Amino acid sequence: MKKLVVCALCAAMVIPAVSVSVSADSKELVLYTWENMFPQEVLDGFEKETGIKVVYSNFDTDENMLEKLSMAKGGDYDVVVADDYIIETAIQEGLVEKLDTSKLSGWDNINPLYQGQFYDPNDEYTAPYGAGIPLIVYDPDMVDIDIKGYNDLWDPSLEDSIALTANYRVINGITNLVLGQDFNDQDTDDIAKTGEKLLELAPNVRLIQDDNTQDSLLNGEASVAFLYTSQVTAALQENPDLKVVYPEEGLGFGVMGMFIPSQAPDKDEAYQFMDYILQPENAAKCFDYIGYYCTNKAADSLLENQNLVVPDSVTEGSAVENISAEAEEAYNKNWTEFKAACD
Secondary structure, eight states, rough: GGGGGGOOOOOOOOOOOOOOOTTTTTEEEEEESSSTOSOOHHHHHHHHHOOOEEEEEHHHHHHHHHHHHHHHHTTTTEEEEEHHHHHHHHHHTTTTOOGGGGOTTTGGOGGGGGGSTTHHHHHSSSSEEEEEEEEEETTTTTTOOOOOSGGGGOGGGTTOOOOOOOHHHHHHHHHHTTTTTTOOOHHHHHHHHOOOOOOOHGGGGGEOTTTTTHHHHHHSSSEEEEEHHHHHHHHHHHHHTSSEOOOOEEEEEEEEEEEEEOOOOOOOOOOHHHHHHHHHHHHHHHHHHHHHHHOOOGGGGGGGGGGGSOOEEEEEEEEOOOOHHHHHHHHHHHHHHHHHHHH
């Protein structure tokens, strides 16, 4: 999911991802996440307001985070920000604290669209910290139809004109939605139907690539593109006349979540930090900085980049979930056959 991030221009000061011991009276908080995930002005503001020093420790991958947290038996770190699928595993392994939301005055600021997700269905352990949402973007001067959803990508008028990102689960997922199936459908008979539907899309596909997919839309090679969040932002910066579609079938997204490890040494400080980030003014600064879609409803109007605000009309969304090995194999088969048909 990190590839969905608009790269920050200012580097936050970090220290290597190593175990850190903090004494109870030191007024420090160990924040564990990827590099450049919080603007320095927000971290400085938290320290000034609370007197708590933020020790920023970073990891490269979710898997590395989980390994370190497991080795620490849920200790060493006070607040962790990571991706949805790995948080599910961390919760299952007992490494995540159940939140006392009475200590979070900003809890009600969270957009319900990003709550009740598979990794934390009862919102007991996490607060969302940004969503990556792939969306359809198109040039209205080059397209004869009004695109409203994924289903329109199959329109014959779009032959050889669509650029797709290369996330096979997401492409299978949106095809599931076109067929009225669950985004993460695990029934292999259903997945076979998804594969057949995908093959029907192949004539309309101009290219499939993950990096800089928006360039094909900007240079006119493609008239329609299905893009990651950072690519949508980059495309609109270059050409604000492009149209962005929030598909009527529902969104597919990935969510980053904040959580407190089960044995965090400074839980009071952790609650203070989470609540500080949940305040609208601070949240807006964070989302403008990292380039993820805003998961804090109260911060929407404060964002400088309003392209990171999902319209109120959108109330449905599904994240890519962990699935069975059998379903995974079936989706991989669909993708292999689809790519071959697109060549």
